[in-house]
Amino acid sequence: MTERPAFYRFPNGEKAPLPFAPEEYETRLAGLRRSMAEAGVEAALLTSMHNVAYYSGFLYCAFGRPYGLVVTPDTAVTIAAGIDGGQPWRRCHGDALTYTDWARGNFWRAVRHVAGTGRRLGIEGDHLALAARAELDVHLAPASVTDIAPAAMRQRIAKSPAEIALIREGAAVADVGGHAIRDAIREGAREIDVAMAGRDAMEAEIARRFPQAEYRDTWVWFQSGINTDGAHNPVTARRLRRGDILSLNTFPMISGYYTALERTLFLGEPDTESLRTWEANVAAHEYGISLLRPGITCAEVAQRINAFLEERGLLQYRSFGYGHSFGILSHYYGREAGLELREDIDTVLEPGMVISMEPMLTIPEGQPGAGGYREHDILIVTEDAPENITGFPYGPEHNVID
Template sequence: MTQTQRPDFHRFHNGSKVALPFSDAEYEARLAGLRAIMGETGVTAAIFTSMHNIAYYCGFLYCAFGRPYGLVVTDTECVTISAGIDAGQPWRRSFGDNITYTDWQRNNYWCAIASVVGQGAVVGYEGDHMSLVQATAMDSFLNPAARVDMAQATMTQRLMKSPAEIMLIRAGAAAADVGGYAIKEAVCAGAREIDVAMAGRDAMEAHIAREFPDAEYRDTWVWFQSGLNTDGAHNPVTGRVLQRGDILSLNTFPMISGYYTALERTMFVETVDPASLAYWEANIAAHELGMRLLKPGVSCAEVTAGVNALFEERDLLQYRSFGYGHSFGVLSHYYGREAGLELREDIDTVLEQGMVISMEPMITIPEGQPGAGGYREHDILIITEDGNENITHYPYGPEFNVVAA
């Protein structure tokens, strides 16, 4: 075969469409919302490059491995752009059309996009994701009449969860609880962090496979930390051996079709000393107050101020590690962020019915002080008409989470 016979891109619709995380009607509704945004901003072709927006609008969650992926949406089309290495899988697992680009010459990705977008369009893009290199290529291949950053508008759309999304998030929270109970069973003096983490991960993956037989399974994980390793929320699992009296941090993260949920709990091995217990109980008080504050009409900043006041009254505010919670939806530890719904001083978003948010206060007491370690509780709450519904059911506190041998 000569070079001239090799296509820059083609449609490789291998096999039939499979069951997606949501119905066609759900994706149509999301695209209708997107097209309304496009109409308001004058965008004639939107190009998405992030895992979270591509998954949100068409159901396909890509694995980049150094290759670019995309989703092009116009007033009539919804087309994923995928690398040849994935063959027909992006077609089968996406809503709408799919074009496969080849790697026989550089920038075939943009050739494929140009075949849908054309020249001189008003192009929407994600300013918080598209690299400078790709932005330059976009200008070169598409010659857009104008570029419009759609990152903020699409993030705002994703903040409001549909009933179908809330059902999936509920299922994720239940899977996180399954992992929590498996971890509790595995905790004992002499076990390694990695052994305990694997028990929780395996239990969640088996549960998800039973509950979602048509899903794809990837990326469920556990961070289980002990002793000094509890000082940060995202510290990796190690081979440290658990000892009697250790503070523990249980963190389970099931992933279902791109949707992440979480359970996080403070625990102790066999016994808890008085200084540690006092810090733990103070953080629980902050957690319970924060959950009471989550209701429609209250801003993220106001919730944050309320929890801050409790910590300040107890002279603990200086030990706070980060904001008190965040949105849930199409996100994980390596893609996605709905930063407009985080419980921080600088976020003025007002809570509304249909939003989903965590409450997860954490304080870290430095090594060398009595009660040293990181204390964190984490529940997921759905904002309702007049308050919230907590969909996390694994218990928190010393009565349940001082784990005897």
């Protein structure tokens, strides 16, 4: 009987173009290795989609299987499942090992082959599940385990020029989707129909701008009426009615990098109280953008916008924090929680950070002006005023649909 390996190399075909040049990935790995050395870590096992993609370029599809990237002072090896064929090797920076399904624990045998046993190991404490941690202990018997997720997050927060260039492209694609949505809005249309128009326009635009990329995960949340009360409410088949408040949300995904455009609109003229709330939220949005300068903390930004809304009697309708970082993330992976505009985040803004400004007010159903009001722009923090890379217009003068 043929012996079945636990893992093997499968360099099938030629290496595919990655989102960034090899030098970009080497710079990222060098930063991670510095953090490892400072923490006394001999080998790191990264298991999250965002960190595997950030350091290797490969964005995996788990489907119930484990994936990883093992980083040592000298190597960086992607560990992927056999179901993916040669794609992990083609679309990763450096080398890859493929593990097989022929015996339980083969993922961990592949990890052990690279990381060794009895080492001082780094893991992602916010991602490695309890069951996986038990397997790690059995197969790797680490001398110690250190959480390196916070250090990796701090590194991802500081965007490189190449990342900023990709994020600019994403913001422009989001605008394309926004215009397609606006053109599709009409009385009687379903939310799903309007959403598909925006998504299709963005998919085509991404393929035009990035002809050698992979295409997946671009989406739209288009909400109407009561469905606007939450920022992440899914699309429904509700039909648009004259007088509806609308929420346009486009999310193009380019090689794991998420960008967003979010706008309040009305189908027909808004009533007096709706207009007052909308204009107040726009004013908070513009005030918030003016605060995004080096030296201010995320908490200070949140507190100042809180005061702005409290003066107008609207703070009790605030829905969530006022913005977040951009990078490798989507609605199901990745988060740079250290760069969110909330009262409990003390991170100081620095040039090169990329962050949104997105105040939202939700007026409950049954009250005058009911609905969710939200504007969202993407800002690059510079030495001086922030650079707004979102182009789609906002406010009542632009987004009342006749």
